Amino acid sequence: MWRSEVNDAVVDLIDPRPGETVIDIGAGMGPGVMRAAASGAEVLAIDPTPFMRTVMSGRRWFSRRRKSIRVLDGAVEALPAGDHQVHALWSVNTMHHWSSVADGAVEIARVLAPGGRIVLVDEDFSDPRHPNSEEWHKRHGEDSHHGFSMVDASEMGDLMTGAGLVDVVAEQRDMAGRPVIAVTARGPN
Numbered sequence: 794m795w796r797s798e799v800n801d802a803v804v805d806l807i808d809p810r811p812g813e814t815v816i817d818i819g820a821g822m823g824p825g826v827m828r829a830a831a832s833g834a835e836v837l838a839i840d841p842t843p844f845m846r847t848v849m850s851g852r853r854w855f856s857r858r859r860k861s862i863r864v865l866d867g868a869v870e871a872l873p874a875g876d877h878q879v880h881a882l883w884s885v886n887t888m889h890h891w892s893s894v895a896d897g898a899v900e901i902a903r904v905l906a907p908g909g910r911i912v913l914v915d916e917d918f919s920d921p922r923h924p925n926s927e928e929w930h931k932r933h934g935e936d937s938h939h940g941f942s943m944v945d946a947s948e949m950g951d952l953m954t955g956a957g958l959v960d961v962v963a964e965q966r967d968m969a970g971r972p973v974i975a976v977t978a979r980g981p982n
């Protein structure tokens with residue numbers, strides 16, 4: 794995805810600042826990366842899929858902000874960043890891919906600087922209010938979710954709190970006019 798209103802909203806909530814290091818976990822083709830790079834922060838675009846990194850690298854190459862973007866191999870369960878080095882991180886539409894939500898929470902807590910900001914969002918395409926719901930149901934069927942399972946907001950919240958993160962809010966809400974599961978939190982001071 795090249796541009797997305799949900800990515801725009803998430804990055805605006807994160808509010809990256811010049812001099813900060815921030816991470817887009819599962820950056821894909823970089824809608825969040827490009828918006829964040831405009832702030833002057835150093836942006837780490839992390840994704841485990843080679844195709845996504847290839848597309849992101851091409852996009853980076855044509856960006857005026859390329860010096861502040863790094864494209865890196867990694868996943869939420871093993872982030873390529875040192876302990877407490879990251880001022881803010883976000884992720885859009887990746888939580889349902891995480892092999893272990895518990896491991897992801899611990900890894901996020903490891904890399905985050907004290908007071909660091911977190912926004913994790915998965916759109917709920919199965920909700921009839923989502924503008925792409927009809928298309929999603931055609932693709933996935935109405936019965937089981939055919940391998941797609943939405944993350945559970947309260948479970949996510951408990952795991953984030955258990956990993957030591959603070960001010961955790963995990964809820965179903967609307968963002969950019971779409972129903973989402975959203976988790977916001979901070980690294981402990």
Ligand SMILES: C[S@@+](CC[C@H](N)C(=O)[O-])C[C@H]1O[C@@H](n2cnc3c(N)ncnc32)[C@H](O)[C@@H]1O
Binds near residue numbers: 819821
């Ligand atoms: C639906 S795409 C979303 C991409 C981008 N965040 C966006 O909003 O356009 C899901 C992305 O998650 C990545 N991904 C899959 N497993 C992951 C994991 N365990 N940790 C982080 N990212 C993962 C995929 O490679 C893919 O790029």
